[in-house]
Amino acid sequence: MKQIKTLLIATALFITGNQAINAQAKTAHVEVSEIMAKMPAMLEAQKQLEKLSGTYDVEYKGMVEEYQNKLKKYEQEATTVAEAVNETRSKEVQDMQKRIVDYRDNAQKELQQKEADIVKPIMEKVKASIQKVGKAKGFQYILNSEGLLLADGPNLTADVKKDLGF
Secondary structure, eight states: OHHHHHHHHHHHHHHHHHHHHHTSOOEEEEOHHHHHHHOHHHHHHHHHHHHHHHHHHHHHHHHHHHHHHHHHHHHHHTTTSOHHHHHHHHHHHHHHHHHHHHHHHHHHHHHHHHHHHHHHHHHHHHHHHHHHHHHHTTOSEEEEGGGOSOOOSOBOHHHHHHHHTO
């Protein structure tokens, strides 16, 4: 009787242990940065951002050049004009400095916002593709491999690229 009880307990433990092994979640990884870097839509977005950045740079450099020219002129003429003129010019130079700094700050904010607006739908498309591929292959968890210390499971990067069409 004691042997039957021991056998039943051993069988129950074996079945429970076997189910626990089968119940482990299937996990894979994907390299999101690689996908984003090579995605045609992202490459086009980068071109748009570079063009916009170039436009801001040209305007900024023009403002700085104008500022430097005026500052040089005012410094050369400072000893030959009245004190009131020098004070007016000093205020004008300070205003130009403020406009240049404000322009630079606003341009940076606009570039960041434009980048966020462009990248968000691309990232959502990549995320949807990762979910689609993961579900089709039966994975419960898909990790971004950039932060992993060990990525021994399947790499779905190529499958996601294929799903996205590149």
